[in-house]
Amino acid sequence: MVKIFIDPGHGGTDSGAVGNGIQEKNITLQIASAIQSILINEYSNVEVRMSRTGDETVSLNQRTNMANAWGADFFLSIHINSGGGRGYEDFIHSNLSSASRTAQIQRTIHLEVITKIDMVDRGSKKADFHVLRESNMDAVLTENGFIDNAEDASKMKNPAWVNSVARAHVVGVEKAFNLQRKLQVQSQSTPYKVIIPNLAFWQARALVAEFEQRGFRAQGVALKIYGPNERAAAGDPYMLVIDTDFENAKQLVIELKTRGYSRTYGEKIL
Ligand SMILES: [Zn+2]
Numbered sequence: 001m002v003k004i005f006i007d008p009g010h011g012g013t014d015s016g017a018v019g020n021g022i023q024e025k026n027i028t029l030q031i032a033s034a035i036q037s038i039l040i041n042e043y044s045n046v047e048v049r050m051s052r053t054g055d056e057t058v059s060l061n062q063r064t065n066m067a068n069a070w071g072a073d074f075f076l077s078i079h080i081n082s083g084g085g086r087g088y089e090d091f092i093h094s095n096l097s098s099a100s101r102t103a104q105i106q107r108t109i110h111l112e113v114i115t116k117i118d119m120v121d122r123g124s125k126k127a128d129f130h131v132l133r134e135s136n137m138d139a140v141l142t143e144n145g146f147i148d149n150a151e152d153a154s155k156m157k158n159p160a161w162v163n164s165v166a167r168a169h170v171v172g173v174e175k176a177f178n179l180q181r182k183l184q185v186q187s188q189s190t191p192y193k194v195i196i197p198n199l200a201f202w203q204a205r206a207l208v209a210e211f212e213q214r215g216f217r218a219q220g221v222a223l224k225i226y227g228p229n230e231r232a233a234a235g236d237p238y239m240l241v242i243d244t245d246f247e248n249a250k251q252l253v254i255e256l257k258t259r260g261y262s263r264t265y266g267e268k269i270l
Pocket residue numbers: 009010016017024079080
């Protein structure tokens with residue numbers, strides 16, 4: 001088993017960076033929670049722990065102590081930047097050489113995230129951050145855009161962006177630690193549909209692509225009935241339908257609700 005420790009930056013009384021109506025502590029928790037559920041749902045040889053799973057105050061010492069006591073193989077710290085720049089960057093500890101295993105892991109994650117995050121590439125860097133210095137295992141800290149940059153912040157508000165950034169981190173970790181994907185087992189249990197009502201077209205399209213990649217049959221259904229001379233418009237509502245079974249439906253409803261699709265529900269197929 002590969003032990004992955006995920007550290008959503010800040011939390012509780014420490015909001016982290018703030019800007020454009022959002023707080024770093026909330027975005028880091030959304031990204032980290034999505035990373036956790038993708039790892040647990042889709043990989044077989046991985047164990048995951050988080051430094052926090054809610055809006056809790058956790059000190060830097062507590063974070064590294066938890067990971068060290070557990071004997072994690074990897075410490076992944078998720079942050080959002082601020083201070084007048086824009087774009088994505090990641091860090092390993094200053095004492096590490098570019099030939100180190102940690103630097104290799106950093107490059108692997110960087111390559112995956114930068115192709116998905118849709119932000120300026122600020123590069124792979126080194127710093128003397130507490131979580132990088134005091135953790136006994138390989139550790140990488142990612143700064144996923146600037147909260148005080150309007151363009152970066154508007155991406156952070158989008159659940160599809162959060163999910164694709166999380167998935168890119170996961171693919172990086174998969175490659176660096178040789179994680180094994182779970183086999184999609186054909187199930188004999190009751191067929192169910194998982195439904196998210198009322199999505200924008202682009203959300204439905206992104207989710208269909210994601211769930212097809214995960215081995216499901218998924219469909220975006222237009223909810224509007226068009227007259228003979230009417231054309232689809234950007235704001236028209238769509239519904240996402242995923243075909244699955246009862247057991248998967250239960251998990252997917254929980255996953256999608258955590259990801260911000262609060263109106264997700266499961267429906268038995270008659
Ligand atoms: Zn931070």
